[in-house]
Amino acid sequence: MSKGLHLIVDCHDVPRATCLDEEGMMEAIGDVLRAHNCTILNQFGRRLGETTPPGYAITFTLDESHVTAHSYADEQKIAIDIFTCGTVTPRVILAALKEKIQLGKTETREVERFL
Numbered sequence: 001m002s003k004g005l006h007l008i009v010d011c012h013d014v015p016r017a018t019c020l021d022e023e024g025m026m027e028a029i030g031d032v033l034r035a036h037n038c039t040i041l042n043q044f045g046r047r048l049g050e051t052t053p054p055g056y057a058i059t060f061t062l063d064e065s066h067v068t069a070h071s072y073a074d075e076q077k078i079a080i081d082i083f084t085c086g087t088v089t090p091r092v093i094l095a096a097l098k099e100k101i102q103l104g105k106t107e108t109r110e111v112e113r114f115l
Contacts, residue, residue, distance in 0.1 A: 003114035004065060004085030007094055011078040013104035019073035022047045022056035028100040029060055029067055035096065036088045039063035049073075062086075067093065078103065083113070 018024070026045045033040055045058040055071035064086035071078045080097075082090035097103070 002112035004083060004112075005090050006081065006083040006111040006113055007090040008109040008111065009080040009082065009094060009103075010107045011080065011103040011105070012076070012107070014071070014076050014078050015102050015104070016073050016076060018102050019055055019071040019076060019078060020047070022058065022071075025056065025058055025069055025071075025101060028097060029058065029069065032093055032096040032100065033060060033062065033067065036092060038084070038086065038088060038093075064088070076104070085113070 022045045026043065030040065030043065039062060040060055041063060042061040043059070045056060048055050048057060054073040056069070058069040060067040062084070065083040066081070068081045069078055080094070082093050084090050084093065094108070098106070
């Protein structure tokens, strides 16, 4: 029996505007997590691009684990990690996030933790 499921999501062909909208992604992730009764312990987001390629880095630390998103606007990519060990699965979080934000074409890998 695993202790949780970790989704590694690679998003391709994401609209550049989505890759630059750190506030929109923060809001979308926060809304989804609250809607699914996840306990947000901390959240942080930063727009990048002054000394690095444009994009953002976002982290939500949860009692149930974490959600992160890193965008690469020049490549129209977003890397998302979702790990939960509570009652809501990361698949549910990802499906709800896809309804709120344009994530382009997604490739997902699943890793069970602490088998």
